[in-house]
Structure formats: structure tokens, C-alpha cells
Amino acid sequence: MKQTEVDMVIRVGPMDIGVFFIPGDNDTFGDFTYLKTQIRVDSRLEGAALVDTLLHEIFHAIWAMGQLKSKAQKEERAVAVMATYMTQVMRDNPHLMKWITKNLK
Numbered sequence: 394m395k396q397t398e399v400d401m402v403i404r405v406g407p408m409d410i411g412v413f414f415i416p417g418d419n420d421t422f423g424d425f426t427y428l429k430t431q432i433r434v435d436s437r438l439e440g441a442a443l444v445d446t447l448l449h450e451i452f453h454a455i456w457a458m459g460q461l462k463s464k465a466q467k468e469e470r471a472v473a474v475m476a477t478y479m480t481q482v483m484r485d486n487p488h489l490m491k492w493i494t495k496n497l498k
């Protein structure tokens with residue numbers, strides 16, 4: 394996937410993550426890079442598949458920030474971290490909520 398200008402910024406925990414909608418390579422529809430604090434989503438996606446892919450990558454960011462990667466995690470802790478961060482993401486990013494609603498119509 395080729396880099397372009399940032400399309401959206403989403404705050405997850407302490408991080409501002411740049412979201413880029415760019416044509417994919419058919420291999421993956423999206424990815425999250427911790428080092429660059431960026432998410433890339435295949436711009437050919439639409440509607441529910443587009444929203445699903447962005448949420449998927451946001452969950453990867455939450456997973457990394459919630460330190461869920463480091464060791465085998467119990468389901469309850471994983472779900473608790475995801476729910477807490479998702480609450481924060483929705484609270485701090487009203488533009489994301491509007492974007493989701495628009496794309497799910």
C-alpha cells in the first residue's frame with residue numbers, strides 16, 4: 394500500500410493514530426503499525442466491510458496499548474481492556490462515530 398495524506402486521526406488512549414484510506418494489495422485489507430502510530434485501510438472497501446476493517450485495526454491498537462500482547466491473557470481481562478478503551482475511543486472521537494453511522498447506512 395502506498396502512503397498518502399492522513400484521512401482521519403483517531404485518539405486511542407494517549408495516542409493520536411493517523412488513518413489512511415489507500416488502495417490495497419489484495420493481501421490484507423488493513424493494518425496497524427505501532428511504531429508509526431498509523432492505520433491503513435483498503436480504500437476499495439465500502440459500507441459494513443469498511444467499518445469492520447477500521448474497527449478491527451482499532452482493536453489491534455487497543456490490544457497493543459492494553460499490553461494484551463505480552464502474555465497469555467484470560468478472556469475476562471482482554472474483554473475488560475477492549476471495553477474500556479472502546480469507551481474512550483467513542484468518547485474522544487465523535488467524528489469517528491459519525492463516520493461509522495454514515496458508512497453503515
Ligand SMILES: [Zn+2]
Binds near residue numbers: 453
Ligand atoms: Zn488483524
